[in-house]
Amino acid sequence: MGKSFEQYQRRKLISSYFSVVLSIGLVLFLLGVLGLLVLNTNKMANHFKEQITLSVFLKDNAKEVEIDQLQKSLAMAEYTKSATYVTKEEAAENHSEEIGENFLDFLGYNPLKNSIDVNLNADFVSPLQIEEIAAELTAKNYVDEVSYDEPLVGLLSENVKRVSFWILVASAIFTFIAVLLINSSIRLSIYSKRFIIKTMQMVGATKTFIRRPFIWTNIKLGMLGALLALMVLIIALLYLDKNFPELGLFRDSSMLIGLFGSVFVLGIFISFISTYFATQRFLNLKTDELYY
Known part of the structure; x- marks a missing residue:
């Protein structure tokens, strides 16, 4: 028991x-x-933040040494994940592939510009920070404009x-x-x-x-x-x-x-x-x- x-x-x-x-x-x-x-x-x-691209369009009269210097400075910047130089010819080819036809045959010239595509580190992807970076780059006399999807950045x-x-x-x-x-x-x-x-x-x-x-x-x-x-x-x-x-x-x-x-x-x-x-x-x- x-x-x-x-x-x-x-x-x-x-x-x-x-x-x-x-x-x-x-x-x-x-x-x-x-x-x-x-x-x-x-x-x-x-x-998703690091997929945001900041396109720095360069003026046609920008010197090669200025472009090279800008690309190197962007690559070393703390806010940069990657910086890729895209010639106007490469941009035209990419655009033609996207739309499915060669728009150069229709226009007779290439209206696109040389650019540097910058992908930012996630910590710097905010409307205020990107605006400051864009303003800093636009101030350079050989930069034509800086373009990015502003509504998407704010929404994200x-x-x-x-x-x-x-x-x-x-x-x-x-x-x-x-x-x-x-x-x-x-x-x-x-x-x-x-x-x-x-x-x-x-x-x-x-x-x-x-x-x-x-x-x-x-x-x-x-x-x-x-x-x-x-x-x-x-x-x-x-x-x-x-x-x-x-x-x-x-x-x-x-x-x-x-x-x-x-x-x-x-x-x-x-x-x-x-x-x-x-x-x-x-x-x-x-x-x-x-x-x-």
Whole structure:
């Protein structure tokens, strides 16, 4: 009879631990997915920003040395991702391919100008910054004009801010919910041992002594839950990378390591905090209050 009861208690304990690990793993996996979304949203936003082209059109009387000097200075500028010199002949050829016919045969001359196409780094793609760069370049006497899609820049900057704001709000709300879910699972686990806690306290054990094994046990459960979440997250990333290689999910290894490390540390931290306050609550209860 005693052996059967002991086996029942062991199964109940294992079931309790399993449910805690599973709930922690599920919540941390969802947090990892959200973190991955946040990081890649920023990457995608930067990708689109860096597709904005600033075309610096040069006057026909611009000297070759001036053009060469301008291209080199643009290539070395902190706001430049790439600077490509395009001759008027190359521009005409590209335009003819786009419209499907040679417009030079119709006009009889080439009205296009030599230019330098500049792709900016994402940090400098904003209406104000691009306007300042364009004004600086236009001031050069051999530059005819600087052209870029101004409405698109404004729309892109506005939408990126809006999307980033709502993703941050969603991240904050979801993190709060995740903490509550993990905290509830751990509190339920400790609730089943509330009489043991009170018995230990009544025989003279200090609060620190009573808390220590609970905290250490749940930290280990938090670590197991985090490892479970990371395993599932890696499998999901491998699947997405295989089916959507253009996303380049494994290109930034330092970002992924940081994300995985954050998920693991978060699992430990939440488990520690939740266990501490859950045990503290039952330690502060009176004996007759344990039944409610």
